[in-house]
Amino acid sequence: xxxxITLPSACDFHIHARQGxxxxxxxxxxxxxxxxxxxxxxNLKPPITSTEQALAYKAQLQKxxxxxxxxxxxxxxxxxxxEEIRNAKKHGIVGVKSYPRGVTTNSESGIESYSIYYxxxxxxxxVGMILNLHGELPSDVDQDTCVxxxxxxxxxxxxxxxxxxxxxxxxxxxxxxxxxxDMVKSLGDTIGCTITIHHxxxxxxxxxxxxxxxxxxxxxxxxxxxxxxDIILEGHPRFFLGTDSxxxxxxxxECSHSSAGVFTTPLAIPYLATILDSFGALDCLxxxxxxNGKKFYGVSEEEGKYREITLIKETSLVPHLYSFDKxxxxxxxxxxxxxxxxxxxxxxxx
Amino acid sequence: xxxxITLPSACDFHIHARQGxxxxxxxxxxxxxxxxxxxxxxNLKPPITSTEQALAYKAQLQKxxxxxxxxxxxxxxxxxxxEEIRNAKKHGIVGVKSYPRGVTTNSESGIESYSIYYxxxxxxxxVGMILNLHGELPSDVDQDTCVxxxxxxxxxxxxxxxxxxxxxxxxxxxxxxxxxxDMVKSLGDTIGCTITIHHxxxxxxxxxxxxxxxxxxxxxxxxxxxxxxDIILEGHPRFFLGTDSxxxxxxxxECSHSSAGVFTTPLAIPYLATILDSFGALDCLxxxxxxNGKKFYGVSEEEGKYREITLIKETSLVPHLYSFDKxxxxxxxxxxxxxxxxxxxxxxxx
Numbered sequence: 001x002x003x004x005i006t007l008p009s010a011c012d013f014h015i016h017a018r019q020g021x022x023x024x025x026x027x028x029x030x031x032x033x034x035x036x037x038x039x040x041x042x043n044l045k046p047p048i049t050s051t052e053q054a055l056a057y058k059a060q061l062q063k064x065x066x067x068x069x070x071x072x073x074x075x076x077x078x079x080x081x082x083e084e085i086r087n088a089k090k091h092g093i094v095g096v097k098s099y100p101r102g103v104t105t106n107s108e109s110g111i112e113s114y115s116i117y118y119x120x121x122x123x124x125x126x127v128g129m130i131l132n133l134h135g136e137l138p139s140d141v142d143q144d145t146c147v148x149x150x151x152x153x154x155x156x157x158x159x160x161x162x163x164x165x166x167x168x169x170x171x172x173x174x175x176x177x178x179x180x181x182d183m184v185k186s187l188g189d190t191i192g193c194t195i196t197i198h199h200x201x202x203x204x205x206x207x208x209x210x211x212x213x214x215x216x217x218x219x220x221x222x223x224x225x226x227x228x229x230d231i232i233l234e235g236h237p238r239f240f241l242g243t244d245s246x247x248x249x250x251x252x253x254e255c256s257h258s259s260a261g262v263f264t265t266p267l268a269i270p271y272l273a274t275i276l277d278s279f280g281a282l283d284c285l286x287x288x289x290x291x292n293g294k295k296f297y298g299v300s301e302e303e304g305k306y307r308e309i310t311l312i313k314e315t316s317l318v319p320h321l322y323s324f325d326k327x328x329x330x331x332x333x334x335x336x337x338x339x340x341x342x343x344x345x346x347x348x349x350x
Numbered sequence: 351x352x353x354x355i356t357l358p359s360a361c362d363f364h365i366h367a368r369q370g371x372x373x374x375x376x377x378x379x380x381x382x383x384x385x386x387x388x389x390x391x392x393n394l395k396p397p398i399t400s401t402e403q404a405l406a407y408k409a410q411l412q413k414x415x416x417x418x419x420x421x422x423x424x425x426x427x428x429x430x431x432x433e434e435i436r437n438a439k440k441h442g443i444v445g446v447k448s449y450p451r452g453v454t455t456n457s458e459s460g461i462e463s464y465s466i467y468y469x470x471x472x473x474x475x476x477v478g479m480i481l482n483l484h485g486e487l488p489s490d491v492d493q494d495t496c497v498x499x500x501x502x503x504x505x506x507x508x509x510x511x512x513x514x515x516x517x518x519x520x521x522x523x524x525x526x527x528x529x530x531x532d533m534v535k536s537l538g539d540t541i542g543c544t545i546t547i548h549h550x551x552x553x554x555x556x557x558x559x560x561x562x563x564x565x566x567x568x569x570x571x572x573x574x575x576x577x578x579x580d581i582i583l584e585g586h587p588r589f590f591l592g593t594d595s596x597x598x599x600x601x602x603x604e605c606s607h608s609s610a611g612v613f614t615t616p617l618a619i620p621y622l623a624t625i626l627d628s629f630g631a632l633d634c635l636x637x638x639x640x641x642n643g644k645k646f647y648g649v650s651e652e653e654g655k656y657r658e659i660t661l662i663k664e665t666s667l668v669p670h671l672y673s674f675d676k677x678x679x680x681x682x683x684x685x686x687x688x689x690x691x692x693x694x695x696x697x698x699x700x
Contacts, residue, residue: 258559
């Protein structure tokens with residue numbers, strides 16, 4: 001059996017690059033983790049709602065990582081007009097991200113308010129922009145909706161959007177359930193789906209009392225994790241890597257109300273290779289991390305600044321912390337990565 | 351509407367009284383929280399497996415709280431013999447607690463090993479001791495068993511035990527699911543069930559990233575919480591209060607691997623009155639907290655050292671911390687209680 005793997009490039013179609021000192025740590029780690037191209041989330045403070053903001057942010061990122069390709073997105077909100085969509089497309093913005101908070105605006109049961117965005121979606125469909133969905137209904141006790149079924153209950157709305165905009169490319173982000181996998185498979189070629197690294201590893205037990213494994217959507221049942229693994233083993237072309245890597249300072253995790261998010265950027269591809277290897281899917285690494293996403297997004301090879309990476313089957317330890325501000329106390333100025341202190345079985349050697 | 355409630359006594363049929371300095375803080379709080387009688391869990395270090403240990407522990411507790419009645423239990427393990435059961439009964443020990451760890455000993459799929467305890471259960475049935483079950487299967491990915499369905503999957507074993515020992519009184523501890531409520535209701539009069547304070551308040555969302563709400567069994571879906579509330583509203587006689595109050599120092603909660611447990615002892619009855627009031631069940635407080643449990647356990651009024659308490663409808667703040675060791679740093683020497691910093695609407699005035 002081969003002990004090295006060479007990948008032509010790897011893409012992360014869902015990353016939180018952050019701002020300020022945290023951004024200055026994270027962005028150079030994208031390449032260290034083996035990723036050449038990433039799709040950047042717009043949920044900054046304030047959120048990125050205009051082309052101008054997106055381009056300014058992209059310039060910051062590009063300066064920190066000249067050899068990485070950054071695909072930019074806007075934050076779906078009521079200020080976003082069809083005109084701004086056309087302007088964004090002209091300036092190379094790739095997509096628009098919808099969060100549940102936006103979804104609930106001016107709507108009692110949440111999701112119905114998509115209809116107010118239909119003119120925007122129409123414009124996106126016409127110009128060829130991607131709609132990225134955080135696919136969860138807001139929790140609602142009266143409807144028995146909670147973090148464990150919020151994704152499954154969202155899926156009818158994905159189906160509806162697909163019916164209403166059959167040519168609009170939509171990505172269901174960070175799928176966590178068998179129901180989501182089945183729904184995406186059942187829909188047309190304009191529906192894609194990202195899967196994170198951590199959701200290939202975790203189940204609900206792993207975030208019960210373990211704040212560093214807590215993220216939204218939460219990891220679910222063992223059979224859900226198996227469905228995520230199976231779709232990668234199947235090599236389905238519309239499923240691809242989006243890490244949703246979301247660093248938070250340690251003190252905002254190890255506290256009474258933990259921030260949601262798992263940090264995987266600095267070791268993204270080593271994590272992924274280790275986990276895929278654990279369930280016999282190493283052969284699927286290339287399609288899942290390098291090919292499927294680019295094809296779905298229609299990114300040409302020429303567009304990307306790609307770097308070939310070579311992985312070797314060797315044990316290495318995940319650091320306990322990554323420091324982003326040495327002037328702060330350790331828990332305030334550093335981030336605990338996914339699987340901190342654990343061994344990975346693959347590492348990048350170039 | 352009356353703004354005071356007088357209760358003849360209140361009983362907590364599931365309490366962790368701890369050891370050492372933590373015990374010295376917790377045990378006097380039992381009466382402060384409005385409880386006159388409690389059933390004490392045996393999972394100490396080392397666990398209480400003999401009558402002698404149980405009586406020595408009881409003496410420690412009684413010294414710290416002379417006006418509280420302590421009912422004692424043994425930890426189910428392979429060393430426990432039918433002879434020791436008879437000896438325990440003679441010395442006033444009330445029951446035997448089964449934990450999942452014990453359940454899994456010498457058994458691949460866990461629960462089958464109950465059969466090795468059948469001679470013990472037979473002796474318990476004969477002498478009239480209570481079997482207390484932590485009713486969860488161990489998590490098992492291959493069986494799709496995880497913290498969210500571990501209780502529901504256990505219930506067939508409760509039913510089997512009831513069939514095999516129809517006269518043995520069994521308590522399903524800290525029920526968290528509609529399935530558990532339905533199963534207990536469907537079984538005979540020898541099957542009782544405790545419900546904690548926190549499971550009447552929490553759903554899965556509330557422990558997602560909130561370590562102080564994390565306990566085992568975990569809180570589940572909204573419809574599960576509703577089933578717990580409904581059975582209290584129904585006034586069903588075989589359901590009664592068992593808080594499972596389980597204090598841990600704050601630093602063992604606010605960390606990467608949180609200890610499981612919610613601490614409710616110091617305000618037990620004010621918490622309960624506040625929560626029952628929130629869903630219109632204040633009229634059921636007396637049956638649930640004072641009457642049903644005693645009847646199920648067969649505790650006579652003469653046995654208990656009962657204290658009448660009066661609650662008044664007045665707002666009071668739950669402390670942020672309870673200190674048990676002032677010589678330690680705050681996070682090491684104190685416990686964060688349930689609903690820390692929140693308002694309760696009922697408080698005890700005598």
